[in-house]
Amino acid sequence: MDELKKQLTTASAESRQEWRGKLISYLAIVIIGGLVATILLFLTSKGLALFTKDGYSLGTFLTSSNWQPSHHFYGALPMIVTSFAVTLLAGIVALPLALVSAVAITEMLPKRANQWIQPVIELLVGVPSVVYGYVGLTVIVPRLGQLFGGTGFGILAATCVLFLMVLPTMTSMTIDNLRRVPKEYRLASAGLGATRWQTISRVVIPSAKGGILTAMIFGMARAFGEALAVQMVIGNAAVMPDGLMSSAATLTSVLTTGIGNTVMGTTSNNALWSLALILLLMSLAFNLLLRLAARKGEH
Amino acid sequence: MTEQAALEVKNLHVAYGAKQVVQDVSLKFPARQITAMIGASGSGKSTVLRSLNRMNDDLATVTGTINFHGLNINQPDVNVYRVRQRIGMVFQQPTPFPLSIYENVIYGLRLAGERDRRVLDQRVEESLRQAALWDEVKDQLKASALALSGGQQQRLCIARTLAVRPEIILMDEPTSALDPVSTSQIEETLVQLKEQFTIIMVTHNMQQASRSADWTAFMHQGRLVEFGPTAQIFMNPQEEQTADYLSGKFG
Numbered sequence: 001m002d003e004l005k006k007q008l009t010t011a012s013a014e015s016r017q018e019w020r021g022k023l024i025s026y027l028a029i030v031i032i033g034g035l036v037a038t039i040l041l042f043l044t045s046k047g048l049a050l051f052t053k054d055g056y057s058l059g060t061f062l063t064s065s066n067w068q069p070s071h072h073f074y075g076a077l078p079m080i081v082t083s084f085a086v087t088l089l090a091g092i093v094a095l096p097l098a099l100v101s102a103v104a105i106t107e108m109l110p111k112r113a114n115q116w117i118q119p120v121i122e123l124l125v126g127v128p129s130v131v132y133g134y135v136g137l138t139v140i141v142p143r144l145g146q147l148f149g150g151t152g153f154g155i156l157a158a159t160c161v162l163f164l165m166v167l168p169t170m171t172s173m174t175i176d177n178l179r180r181v182p183k184e185y186r187l188a189s190a191g192l193g194a195t196r197w198q199t200i201s202r203v204v205i206p207s208a209k210g211g212i213l214t215a216m217i218f219g220m221a222r223a224f225g226e227a228l229a230v231q232m233v234i235g236n237a238a239v240m241p242d243g244l245m246s247s248a249a250t251l252t253s254v255l256t257t258g259i260g261n262t263v264m265g266t267t268s269n270n271a272l273w274s275l276a277l278i279l280l281l282m283s284l285a286f287n288l289l290l291r292l293a294a295r296k297g298e299h
Numbered sequence: 300m301t302e303q304a305a306l307e308v309k310n311l312h313v314a315y316g317a318k319q320v321v322q323d324v325s326l327k328f329p330a331r332q333i334t335a336m337i338g339a340s341g342s343g344k345s346t347v348l349r350s351l352n353r354m355n356d357d358l359a360t361v362t363g364t365i366n367f368h369g370l371n372i373n374q375p376d377v378n379v380y381r382v383r384q385r386i387g388m389v390f391q392q393p394t395p396f397p398l399s400i401y402e403n404v405i406y407g408l409r410l411a412g413e414r415d416r417r418v419l420d421q422r423v424e425e426s427l428r429q430a431a432l433w434d435e436v437k438d439q440l441k442a443s444a445l446a447l448s449g450g451q452q453q454r455l456c457i458a459r460t461l462a463v464r465p466e467i468i469l470m471d472e473p474t475s476a477l478d479p480v481s482t483s484q485i486e487e488t489l490v491q492l493k494e495q496f497t498i499i500m501v502t503h504n505m506q507q508a509s510r511s512a513d514w515t516a517f518m519h520q521g522r523l524v525e526f527g528p529t530a531q532i533f534m535n536p537q538e539e540q541t542a543d544y545l546s547g548k549f550g
Contacts, residue, residue, distance in 0.1 A: 187390060189396075191387060206398070
């Protein structure tokens with residue numbers, strides 16, 4: 001009796017293994033959580049230094065369009081506007097195209113074509129952004145210059161490059177979401193007398209709308225955070241853009257061009273950190289949107 | 300056969316690629332009756348069923364004639380979408396769309412271009428009553444159809460098919476994914492429905508065929524072995540294969 005009691009109440013090799021596994025898992029979570037918290041804290045304190053330490057006005061930072069670090073003018077509005085402009089423009093153009101190509105690939109093309117098209121699209125997703133930037137620089141910028149005059153560098157060039165970059169991402173994710181729509185929906189719809197187009201527009205796309213929305217936001221988040229490819233074609237003039245062909249600068253492109261030219265702790269360096277903080281906040285906002293879109297998709 | 304035929308199949312052959320799965324099936328489905336199609340898996344009964352409203356168009360080669368009101372609907376120039384409005388289909392898995400109950404029922408009507416709210420409202424109530432679902436869902440028509448139980452979902456799918464007012468309803472094992480209680484509810488519904496509709500049902504469930512069908516067709520290896528009144532097929536089959544199948548010697 002006592003023997004059994006002892007056996008049942010003392011730790012064994014298995015229970016110790018369980019305990020060790022738990023410990024390692026929790027430790028990993030703590031490390032990741034700690035890293036995220038550190039980054040957030042560091043960026044926040046650095047990003048706010050411009051306002052707290054250097055006494056620069058937050059209102060001026062957000063609303064002025066005069067960005068001249070050498071003269072201590074830190075108006076970030078042009079970059080904020082440009083970042084949103086290129087992201088939205090690229091997204092608006094890419095959205096219908098991604099949707100239509102995904103529909104064509106999943107609903108119309110024969111299975112055999114599918115087998116190689118999706119791997120190709122996924123390959124495009126993985127192409128490094130510098131390659132897209134290079135294509136933009138050597139192909140798109142000169143063409144735009146010929147077409148519209150000027151150098152060709154600017155918002156439109158950046159939009160084109162971002163469009164090329166996010167299209168495969170959006171298409172590939174949309175394909176996955178359309179595939180996830182049960183085959184039975186398509187059959188049931190056809191059984192009620194629906195044409196293929198009616199089935200696609202009334203059942204397939206509506207039931208995948210949460211996922212499609214997620215794909216769009218994901219693509220736009222990628223566009224918003226892209227630095228290198230944009231910096232190569234946008235012209236890097238930190239001024240308020242007045243048209244599609246005007247040179248401009250995004251939050252990311254100012255960061256990549258400026259961060260090496262400033263000294264840590266100076267006001268102009270702190271101003272760049274403030275831009276980075278805005279970027280971080282925007283990424284958080286995109287993430288939140290993604291969560292909301294995904295939840296909407298669950299019904 | 301004295302009954303009037305709702306659908307008449309003559310010399311139906313179906314092939315998936317080079318593989319013949321249905322050979323020379325000829326039969327008349329009596330109007331306003333329930334016909335059960337029984338047979339082992341792979342006997343071709345579902346394939347025949349799906350050919351009747353041209354659901355096999357993209358999958359298989361279907362030859363032979365399918366006469367519906369004197370017209371052969373198995374011809375290239377027939378509008379398959381219109382055919383499917385007259386000859387509806389309910390599938391094995393309940394597949395309500397991720398829409399509200401109301402929107403599910405009127406789906407087929409919307410496709411056909413019906414916009415009049417009064418017609419839609421009226422048709423929703425009528426179809427849900429016919430499918431014996433009205434009392435359970437009348438207060439939650441705007442709720443998602445996905446929240447219903449499996450049996451309710453299948454009755455919703457039946458209502459969705461009825462809303463288009465077809466003449467013939469094809470059912471591909473409509474209760475095989477359901478529990479016994481839901482199954483008997485659906486069987487009761489079917490008996491009510493045959494007053495207005497012709498029902499052709501594929502089933503693996505022998506009791507179901509004997510309980511609810513007026514006529515039974517037994518298929519084996521792509522051929523129609525025997526067709527007749529259900530009582531005759533079950534009590535006094537004329538073919539040895541039918542007797543063997545019903546007594547469980549193969550299947």
